Amino acid sequence: MSALLYSTKVTAIGGRAGTIKSDDGLLDLPLALPKALGGKGGATNPEQLFAAGYAACFENAVIHVTRAAVEKVKDDDIIVVATVGMQPNGAGGFALTVALDVTITGLNQEAAEEVVAKAHAVCPYSNAVKGNIDVAITVATN
Numbered sequence: 001m002s003a004l005l006y007s008t009k010v011t012a013i014g015g016r017a018g019t020i021k022s023d024d025g026l027l028d029l030p031l032a033l034p035k036a037l038g039g040k041g042g043a044t045n046p047e048q049l050f051a052a053g054y055a056a057c058f059e060n061a062v063i064h065v066t067r068a069a070v071e072k073v074k075d076d077d078i079i080v081v082a083t084v085g086m087q088p089n090g091a092g093g094f095a096l097t098v099a100l101d102v103t104i105t106g107l108n109q110e111a112a113e114e115v116v117a118k119a120h121a122v123c124p125y126s127n128a129v130k131g132n133i134d135v136a137i138t139v140a141t142n
Helices: 046-067 109-122 124-129
Strands: 010-013 019-022 028-030 078-088 094-104 135-141
Touching: 046 078, 046 094, 046 109, 046 124, 094 109, 109 124, 109 135
Parallel strands: 094 135
Antiparallel strands: 010 019, 019 028, 078 094
16 A cells, blocks of 8 residues: 555544534534434535535546646536435445536537546545445536
């Protein structure tokens, strides 16, 4: 295994109705169970945080892949929308669902799909969930 490039630490207290705080203090948020799951809502939740992290990381993987491509794509020409859901897993627990909607301006459909496939292969989040969560990916161009 290669040398560690980055590490962060976040402490959760109180579960889904508690708080989260990173060791550097940049992340310091209350959590709430979503209304859809019978909670009060009004604060972020783990699924939103996962969706935000996956969307940003995947977009950066697309940027990374396009840096080596002949057709350059500007960072702002890439939009990734991550949808994360939760469902029963049939064994008394729960499973996550993930859908990534990727839009790239300035590439044709074939080139955009090739870039996104390469990004899916290098994205740390995609690699982390591989074999555990089916990630549905749609690609569009402008």
